[in-house]
Amino acid sequence: MTRSAIVAGLALGLLATGAFAAGDPAAGKLKAAVCSACHGADGNSVDPVWPKLAGQGAPYQMRQVMAIRSEHGRANPEAATMVPMIVNLSDQDLEDISAYFATLRSTVEAADPDLAEDGRRLYQAGDAGRNIPSCMSCHGPGGRGNRLAAFPALGGQYPEYSAKQLRAYRDGSRTTDPAGMMREIASRLTDADIEAVSEYLSGLYQAGS
Ligand code: HEC
Ligand code: HEC
Structure with missing residues (x-):
């Protein structure tokens, strides 16, 4: 991750806001x-195919909803099930709904402790030898993200969902990330990294606000 990519991402995030x-x-x-x-x-959805939205920042939610609705940057069979449900809503409706979900509190999952320990190390420290930055530097120590910059909250999310998204950045099928910042990072993650960090995230407490 270059410094300029981070700055560009921040600028885009603020623009989105x-x-x-x-x-x-x-x-x-x-x-x-x-x-x-x-x-x-x-x-808080009941099935891991559907991401939890409770406590997720509204600017980030809006960016994703727009991408899913336009079937651009995040087209996949699961996302396609959502499109008919949102095509008739106005941007203001979606703003209001995102603002509502942002006020709610996410539940947490019971993460496997051994796997989560590997994930914790990667999340907090990254891996300098493999040029992987600390995830925490953007997504925050408690996994709450950064609302203004539209860095998503990850704490409490279903591990299956987080892992699917990391694989989608890695294989380039999800292109919603500003300046390719998650694609670049995910390109350096192994399947074991993805599994461990997703497990860790699922058990991270995320307060609503
Ligand atoms: C038929 C099921 C379904 C309905 C109804 C639905 N969604 Fe979704 N939604 C999904 C699926 C599946 C995904 C994950 C897509 C993927 O894996 O890329 C998703 C993803 C999202 C995301 C991205 C979450 C993230 O962490 O990136 C947001 C935001 C979202 N939905 C908002 C909404 C809103 C707002 C509504 C109602 C107006 C809605 N959804 C209705 C199935 C649904
Ligand atoms: C430079 C800041 C930055 C760093 C470092 C970073 N991320 Fe991200 N991450 C983002 C942004 C911005 C997005 C949202 C991109 C988009 O809109 O698709 C994101 C999205 C995600 C998502 C998808 C969330 C969802 O709800 O769909 C996951 C999972 C994720 N990151 C995990 C990680 C992991 C694991 C690491 C460390 C290996 C990491 N991130 C490091 C900025 C960062």
């Missing part, structure tokens, strides 16, 4: 019924 009007969580609560079937009424 400014590009949308702030959503209204109270209005979003009513509008979120259409999302609940998959993502759960409280933003």
Whole structure:
């Protein structure tokens, strides 16, 4: 990860934040019924194919929803199931819904301790020998992400979902990341790294706010 890529990513993240009007969580609560079937009424889905959205930053959610709706940058069979559910919603509806899910609290999973220990080391320290940066430097010590920069929260997420996304960055099928920052990092991760770090993340406590 070069310094310029990080700065470019930050700038894009801030741009994304400014590009949308702030959503209204109270209005979003009513509008979120259409999302609940998959993502759960409280933003904690019951099946790992559906990511938890509880506590996820609104600017990041908006960027993903736009990518999924346009079937650009994140097209895959699972994402395709969401498209018909959102095509008729306005940008304001999606802003409100994202603002609502951001206020909720994510549940955590029971991570396997041995696997999670390997994942913790990689998450916190990276691996200088393989030019892998610390994940924590962007995603935060508690996995809560950075809302302003649209760095997603990862704590409590289903390990199957996180691993799928890391593989998608690695094979280049997910291209939503500004300046290719996650594609570059994921290209250096082994299957064992992905499994371990995803397991660790699933057990990280993530407070709602
Ligand atoms: C039919 C099931 C379904 C419904 C209904 C649905 N989604 Fe999704 N959603 C998915 C799936 C599956 C993914 C993960 C796609 C992937 O693996 O790339 C996803 C991903 C997302 C993401 C990206 C999460 C992340 O961490 O990157 C957001 C944000 C999102 N959905 C918001 C919504 C909103 C808002 C609604 C309602 C307006 C909604 N979804 C309705 C299935 C659904
Ligand atoms: C330079 C900052 C940065 C670093 C370092 C970084 N990430 Fe990311 N990560 C991001 C950004 C930005 C995104 C969202 C990109 C997008 O919109 O697709 C992201 C997305 C993700 C996602 C997808 C989340 C979701 O809900 O779909 C996972 C999983 C992830 N990162 C894991 C990691 C792991 C594991 C590491 C360390 C090996 C790491 N990241 C290091 C910035 C970073």
